[in-house]
Amino acid sequence: MKFDTPAQTNPIDKMVVVGRAVDRIDGPLKTTGTATYAYEHREAVNPAYGWVIGSAIAKGSFRWLNLNEVRAAPGVIAVVTAQEAGPLGKGDFNTAKLLGGPDVDHYHQAIGVVVAETLEQARAAAALARVEYARAEGQFDLVKALDTAAVVGDNGKPASPEIVGTFDAAFAAAPVKLDAEYTTPDHSHAMMEPFASIAVWNGDELTVWTSHQLIDWGRSDLAKMLNIPKDKVRFLSPYIGGGFGGKLWVRADAVLAALGAKAAGRAVKVALPRPFMMNNSTHRPATRQRIRIGARQDGTITAIGHESGSGDLPGGSPETATGQTKLLYAGANRLTALRLAVLDLPEGNAMRAPGEAPGMMALEIAMDEMAEKLGMDPVAFRIKNDTQVDPARPERRFSQRQLVRCLTEGAERFVWSRRNPKPGQTRDGRWLTGLGVAAAFRNHMSGTSAARVHLDADGKVAVETDMTDIGTGSYTIIAQTAAEMMGVPLDAVTVKLGSSEFPVSVGSGGQWGAANSTAGVYAACVRLREAIAQKLGFDPASALFEGGFVRSGNRSARLGEAAAQGRLTGEDKIEYGTLGKTWQLSTFGAHFVEVGVDAYTGVTRLRRMLAVCAAGRIINPKSARSQVIGAMTMGVGSALMEELVVDKRFGFFVNHDLASYEVPVHADIPHQDVIFLDEADDKANPMKAKGVGELGLCGVGAAVANAIYNATGVRIRDYPLTLDKYLDKLPPLV
Amino acid sequence: MPIMLKVNGQSRPLSLDTRTTLLDALREHLHLTGTKKGCDHGQCGACTVLVNGRRINSCLSLAIMHDGDEITTIEGLGTPDKLHPMQAAFVKHDGYQCGYCTPGQICSAVAVLEEIARGVPSHVQEDLTAAPRATNLEMRERMSGNICRCGAYSNIAEAMAEVAGVAG
Numbered sequence: 001m002k003f004d005t006p007a008q009t010n011p012i013d014k015m016v017v018v019g020r021a022v023d024r025i026d027g028p029l030k031t032t033g034t035a036t037y038a039y040e041h042r043e044a045v046n047p048a049y050g051w052v053i054g055s056a057i058a059k060g061s062f063r064w065l066n067l068n069e070v071r072a073a074p075g076v077i078a079v080v081t082a083q084e085a086g087p088l089g090k091g092d093f094n095t096a097k098l099l100g101g102p103d104v105d106h107y108h109q110a111i112g113v114v115v116a117e118t119l120e121q122a123r124a125a126a127a128l129a130r131v132e133y134a135r136a137e138g139q140f141d142l143v144k145a146l147d148t149a150a151v152v153g154d155n156g157k158p159a160s161p162e163i164v165g166t167f168d169a170a171f172a173a174a175p176v177k178l179d180a181e182y183t184t185p186d187h188s189h190a191m192m193e194p195f196a197s198i199a200v201w202n203g204d205e206l207t208v209w210t211s212h213q214l215i216d217w218g219r220s221d222l223a224k225m226l227n228i229p230k231d232k233v234r235f236l237s238p239y240i241g242g243g244f245g246g247k248l249w250v251r252a253d254a255v256l257a258a259l260g261a262k263a264a265g266r267a268v269k270v271a272l273p274r275p276f277m278m279n280n281s282t283h284r285p286a287t288r289q290r291i292r293i294g295a296r297q298d299g300t301i302t303a304i305g306h307e308s309g310s311g312d313l314p315g316g317s318p319e320t321a322t323g324q325t326k327l328l329y330a331g332a333n334r335l336t337a338l339r340l341a342v343l344d345l346p347e348g349n350a351m352r353a354p355g356e357a358p359g360m361m362a363l364e365i366a367m368d369e370m371a372e373k374l375g376m377d378p379v380a381f382r383i384k385n386d387t388q389v390d391p392a393r394p395e396r397r398f399s400q401r402q403l404v405r406c407l408t409e410g411a412e413r414f415v416w417s418r419r420n421p422k423p424g425q426t427r428d429g430r431w432l433t434g435l436g437v438a439a440a441f442r443n444h445m446s447g448t449s450a451a452r453v454h455l456d457a458d459g460k461v462a463v464e465t466d467m468t469d470i471g472t473g474s475y476t477i478i479a480q481t482a483a484e485m486m487g488v489p490l491d492a493v494t495v496k497l498g499s500s501e502f503p504v505s506v507g508s509g510g511q512w513g514a515a516n517s518t519a520g521v522y523a524a525c526v527r528l529r530e531a532i533a534q535k536l537g538f539d540p541a542s543a544l545f546e547g548g549f550v551r552s553g554n555r556s557a558r559l560g561e562a563a564a565q566g567r568l569t570g571e572d573k574i575e576y577g578t579l580g581k582t583w584q585l586s587t588f589g590a591h592f593v594e595v596g597v598d599a600y601t602g603v604t605r606l607r608r609m610l611a612v613c614a615a616g617r618i619i620n621p622k623s624a625r626s627q628v629i630g631a632m633t634m635g636v637g638s639a640l641m642e643e644l645v646v647d648k649r650f651g652f653f654v655n656h657d658l659a660s661y662e663v664p665v666h667a668d669i670p671h672q673d674v675i676f677l678d679e680a681d682d683k684a685n686p687m688k689a690k691g692v693g694e695l696g697l698c699g700v701g702a703a704v705a706n707a708i709y710n711a712t713g714v715r716i717r718d719y720p721l722t723l724d725k726y727l728d729k730l731p732p733l734v
Numbered sequence: 735m736p737i738m739l740k741v742n743g744q745s746r747p748l749s750l751d752t753r754t755t756l757l758d759a760l761r762e763h764l765h766l767t768g769t770k771k772g773c774d775h776g777q778c779g780a781c782t783v784l785v786n787g788r789r790i791n792s793c794l795s796l797a798i799m800h801d802g803d804e805i806t807t808i809e810g811l812g813t814p815d816k817l818h819p820m821q822a823a824f825v826k827h828d829g830y831q832c833g834y835c836t837p838g839q840i841c842s843a844v845a846v847l848e849e850i851a852r853g854v855p856s857h858v859q860e861d862l863t864a865a866p867r868a869t870n871l872e873m874r875e876r877m878s879g880n881i882c883r884c885g886a887y888s889n890i891a892e893a894m895a896e897v898a899g900v901a902g
Contacts, residue, residue, distance in 0.1 A: 027825035028817060030833030031840060033768015033808035040767035119762065120753040192772045192780055192834040192883050241770070241834025242883050274773040471832030471884045626828045626886060633885025658777035658881060666877040667858075669887040671870070 001523035003446075004577025006682040011545065012522065012617075013680075017483040017490055018687075021622035024476045025490070026239075026469065035239045038211040039196040044267035047198060048077050050115045050260040051122035052252055053129050054108040054276055055100055058651030059138035059344045062102040062111075062131055069128040070114055075121030078263035081112035085259050091221030093249040095316040096347045098225065099256065104133070105313060106346045107652035108279035113256035115264045138344030139311075140651040142286055145341035146309040152340045156317035161307075162326070164392045165333035170303035174294025178370045182291065182362035182717045184321075186644035186653065187284035188661050189351050193241020194274055195281065199257035200267035207234040210254045213243040214507030215466040219500045221250045226258055235500040240508075243470040244634075245350035248509050251281055278346075278656035283644060285310040285319045285348030287358045291366040292335075299376050299384045301331040306363060311343030319348065320355035324441045324698070325363055327586065330387035344651055350509070352634065353694035356442050357701075361638060361719060364438035364702030369715065377421065378437050378706070379411050390584050399583040399683035402614035403439060406590040409675065410612040411437070414592040424713030424731045431596035432731065433607070434711025438699035440589030440611065444681075444690040445512040446580050449520030450503035450573030453482055453528045457567075459548055459560030461486050461493045463524075467505035467517040468498045471630075472693055473623030474508070474517060480620060481518040481687070485525035487545030488559065503571060511587070511691030514619060519574040519685040528570025532562040574685060583683045587615040587695045591632070591703040597711045602723035602730055604708060606636060610673045611700075616681035616690035628696035629672040635700020637664045641720050737801040741766065742810030750797050756790075757781045759797035760807060768808035768837045772881070779880030782838035782845075783807050789845035791879075808837035811844065820844050823893035831884030839880045843894050846876040850898075868898035 012018050029035040067079050082088075082101035090097055100109035112129065116122035139145050153159035171177065197210040206228065212218040212235070219235035226233075240247060253270045260268040272280060287310045294303035308321035322336040351357070371381035383404050390396040410416070419435040420426050426433045451465035463482050469475045479493040486493075496502065503524075506516035533540035538552035550557050562568055579585075594608040611628050618624045641662040644653040655661045674696075680688035701719060709715050714726040739746045741764060748763055757774070760766045760783070769792060772780030776794040783792045784806040812818035817825070820840050830836040847868060855862045858875040866872055873894050874887070882890065 023825050024828065026833070027828075027830075028814035028821075030830055030836050031808075031817065031821040031824045032812055032814050033766075033770075033837040034814060035833050036767070037770075037834060039771075040761070042765065118751060118754075119758060120751045124753075190883055192778065192832065192881065193770070194772070240832060241772075242832040244883070271771070274775060274777070471830075473831075622828050623831075626831055626884075626889060629888050630831055630885030633887060634883075657775060658773045659775065663881060663883060664885070664887070665879075665881055666874040666887045666890070669874075669885070671891070672888040 001526060001572055002575050002577060003685055004579065007686045007688055010686055011485050012687055014484060017480045018619055019617065022476065022480065022490060022620060024473055024623060025479050026475045037193055037239050037241050038209050039198065039269055039271050041198055041209040044198050044200040047267035047269045048115050048117060048264050049119040049122045050113045050256055050268045050270035051126040052110050052256055052270060052272060052276065053112040053114065053126050054280060055104045055111050057104055057133045057135045058107040060104055060134050060136040063134050064132050066130040070125045073125035073128055075117040076114060076125045077117065078115040078260060079112060080259045080263050084263065089224040089227050091225050091250055093217060093221055095313050098252045106344060108276055110252035110256060110280060113260045113270065115260040115268050138651045139342060140345055140646060140648045142288065142311045142341060142343060145311055145343055146288060146339055149309055149339040149341035151337050152318055154320045156340055161335055161337035163335050167303055167305055167333045167335035170333035171292055171294040171305060174302050175297055176295045176373050178293045178366060178373060180291055180366060180369065180717060182289045182365060184287045184358040184361050184719045186286045186646065187351055187638065187642050188278045188644055189244040189246030190658065190661060190663055191242030191244055191246055194271050194277060195251045195253040196271035197254040197257040198267060198269040199261040201261055205232050206258055208254055208258060209236045211240050211247055212237045213240065213247045213468055213470055213509055215468065215498060215500050216504045217248065217507065218250050222254055225255055237468055237498040240468055240470040243508065244352040245354065245509060246281055248350055275657040278644065278661060279652050282347045282349035284351035285312060287319050287321050289321055289362040291362055293366060293370045295370065295374060299374050299381050301329055301385045303333040304329060304331040305335040307337045308359065309339035309341065310348065311341040312348040313344065314342050316348060319358060321359035323355045324359050326392060327390060327584065328439060328441050329385040330391055334391060345646065353442055353697045356698045360441065360698040361701040364699050365705050365717060368706040379407050379416060382407055382439055396584050399585050400679055400681045401588060402677050403588040405677060406588055406612040406614050410590040410592050410610055413675065414610050416592065419710060423710050428596065430599050432599050432711040433594065433596050434707045436593045436703045436707030436710055438591045438703035438706065440591055440695050440699040442511060442587050442695040442698050444585040444587055444684060445510050446576040446685065447506035447512050447516045448573055448575050449506035449516040451505065451521040451524040452503050452569060452571040453521065453524045455528060455532060455559065455563045455568045457560045457563045459488065459492060459558060461488055463493065463495045463521055464502040465497060465505045465517060465520060466499060466502045467513065468508045470508045472508060472513055472627060473620055474513060476623055477514055477518055477619040478521050481521045482525055485522060486559065488548050511694040514691050515685055515687055515689040516574065518619060518687050518689065522686045523572040523574045524570045527572045528568060531568045531570055535562040535568060579683045585684055587690045587692065589613040589695050591699045593703040593707045595704065595707040595711055597708060599730060599733060602727040604640060606668065606670050608670060611696060612675045613692055613695055614677040614679055615692045615695055616679050616684055617688045618676045619687065619689055621676060624676065624692050625674045627693040628674045631693060631696025632672055632700050633664050633669050635697050636668060636704060638719060639701040639704035639721055643720050735798055737798055739800055740804045742806060752798055754797045755793050756795045756797045756800055757792040760792060766807050766809055770834055770837055772835065779842060780835045780838040782841045782880060784841055784845060789842055808841060811840065820897050823896045827889045827893040829886050829890040829893040831886055835880060835882045839882060839890055842877055842880045846873060847898050849876065868900050
């Protein structure tokens with residue numbers, strides 16, 4: 001199905017099942033421990049255990065590698081290093097190769113795997129590896145490396161700054177100006193399920209159970225690395241214990257399980273130990289951002305400039321932290337630029353809302369600062385500079401843009417009027433309290449997505465697609481979509497996901513999963529409806545599918561009757577035309593936060609949080625709300641605690657486990673409120689839906705930072721806002 | 735080394751490497767994979783199980799230390815067809831997303847309510863000698879050893895409040 005004109009009224013608009021806050025259909029499995037994650041599949045019998053050896057240097061090579069003691073250790077079946085593996089291909093999506101040696105590209109790069117009868121034996125044997133390294137000089141200091149970094153485009157290739165109008169002159173002439181620098185640190189996905197895979201070969205055919213967000217990307221890249229045809233790889237991820245972008249790409253566990261299984265001649269399971277993950281895999285790169293805003297006294301922005309620098313391994317790409325600044329606020333004169341430094345730290349790559357997450361952390365503090373300079377309320381300042389068109393190409397309108405309503409409804413609900421515009425004035429006992437706001441913005445992306453839908457004689461519907469559910473609720477919203485389309489109750493639908501044996505979906509990432517994967521199911525259901533109508537001799541165009549029956553004119557049949565002589569199947573994919581170019585498809589929101597900062601100790605506690613989101617049709621308000629509160633929680637982490645600390649001498653992230661890379665815990669998070677504006681975006685897809693999983697993160701950090709400023713009068717532009725950065729600047733106690 | 739674990743009411747004889755953790759004994763030897771390995775270092779709580787009625791991180795305990803102990807895992811609390819009230823409350827309040835920390839959260843939540851009922855004090859109690867109550871703050875404090883990176887905390891608090899019979 002080609003989606004190239006705006007959606008008309010369609011069966012989803014009935015919203016009998018779609019749009020309802022139903023419980024997740026996989027809930028009983030997840031809450032009883034019976035959902036099966038990567039390391040837990042038992043189809044591969046008698047598996048051996050692999051333990052990965054990692055590089056102890058960040059850059060250089062081995063002088064020698066002695067594995068004699070490893071091979072002689074109890075229980076060892078095989079050892080695979082780059083030498084045993086032979087030449088491996090490099091995946092399209094990886095910057096650093098997944099098996100290093102003799103050259104090493106980053107700290108904790110995998111350099112081998114030890115396969116043994118038991119986990120304990122493999123781990124003990126791996127510790128006996130002796131490596132003599134020749135360490136090379138590396139660049140680990142982002143600030144230093146940015147001095148000579150070139151301007152690049154989003155893809156990392158050389159480019160020029162993007163300029164609209166005449167930025168320099170307009171900024172110079174502006175009566176009110178802000179010119180400030182902001183920093184965000186390296187972040188780790190820190191998903192709860194470690195990278196894990198089980199691999200087994202049957203002749204030249206490989207089956208891998210793994211934890212991956214995008215089956216087809218993973219399957220293609222793994223085949224490429226192993227130099228085997230893609231159709232020889234069966235790639236399975238039915239349940240995924242979180243990803244946040246970290247599981248978009250094949251990682252060392254999958255490659256080394258496959259190589260280990262080949263060498264051992266049996267199934268091998270490999271999980272990356274938690275303290276190994278943060279340097280072995282990818283992270284969200286740190287940024288240094290400069291924001292300049294010039295405005296007239298009435299608050300009209302006349303010039304807005306946003307430059308961001310980040311680093312990555314050679315051949316890598318930048319953190320695209322300036323993207324939202326091209327679209328979020330009006331302003332005739334604009335400048336955005338990305339700089340990319342070469343660093344020898346582990347690979348930087350996508351983490352939840354790549355670009356916008358750190359970009360909004362900076363931009364939305366800048367907007368708060370600018371509002372204060374203008375003597376305006378920060379909500380009013382944002383409303384003043386709303387735009388309904390792409391500022392660089394005014395002929396392109398936003399398909400839907402209710403940022404102003406998000407801000408005004410949020411302000412009312414949060415009782416924003418209680419905020420004292422003068423910071424550091426409001427006390428509640430020992431607590432300095434403050435309110436903060438930020439806009440939320442994240443583009444919507446369209447992507448091809450296919451599905452197959454079956455109808456059986458008992459009237460049951462079964463959906464198959466290689467879409468994944470990484471906690472996002474895919475199982476449930478796909479079931480809701482099929483139930484709505486086929487006119488059956490939710491419990492008449494079963495959903496199978498995450499297998500390369502199913503039609504290729506858009507996968508989970510970039511908050512594109514929900515809208516596109518359900519649109520693919522919609523397309524497949526349209527085909528199935530046609531097949532059913534044809535079978536029953538009904539007119540496909542006018543047949544109604546409701547309450548388990550098909551009706552056409554005065555004729556009616558039980559849905560299952562169509563499949564009385566055998567299962568009927570519809571398969572199709574959604575593909576997109578140019579609506580996404582004609583229109584700007586984006587999602588919007590507003591975050592409101594209240595904090596208390598202990599006047600004596602400087603400890604910050606969140607008191608209230610509210611997000612108002614405008615993101616097209618919400619397919620399941622319950623799971624969508626969870627996406628948003630989860631993102632708000634991650635946003636609190638980015639504001640208050642999350643930072644991978646770089647050892648600039650040896651080139652690695654020092655705090656590479658869950659004790660020292662701090663993420664929010666129960667005690668940190670108050671009750672969270674989420675409001676979805678009632679929307680349906682007919683330019684997006686037949687579901688009229690967009691996404692919320694990343695929108696919910698964009699801006700939260702800045703809302704927290706702005707609330708801390710409002711509470712204390714201390715403006716901090718370097719994340720995270722740990723108390724060492726403001727304790728000595730708090731208002732005097734007496 | 736031979737040991738006997740009493741898991742979810744059943745005696746399970748095992749012969750284990752002395753280095754095998756209770757977590758790996760459950761997951762790799764008894765195939766009770768509901769108990770999750772998130773960090774293997776006592777940092778995340780995904781491996782929380784009840785041992786003789788108390789919650790522990792099973793990754794921080796060697797299996798051979800538990801000869802004869804009664805262990806309750808998530809599988810012992812309820813099944814998809816017969817959910818424990820805490821499991822049902824997690825489903826109702828969407829107290830999870832990816833589901834990986836969920837068994838640990840649920841085992842902890844069950845134990846937390848029991849600890850509060852038993853009068854075990856906590857760091858956030860204003861009066862340490864008074865009986866603790868199942869307030870939002872109290873439950874959040876006691877649940878803080880169980881990380882949920884998906885960020886379902888607000889919903890978990892509501893699920894627990896429902897089971898505890900207090901307003902969320």
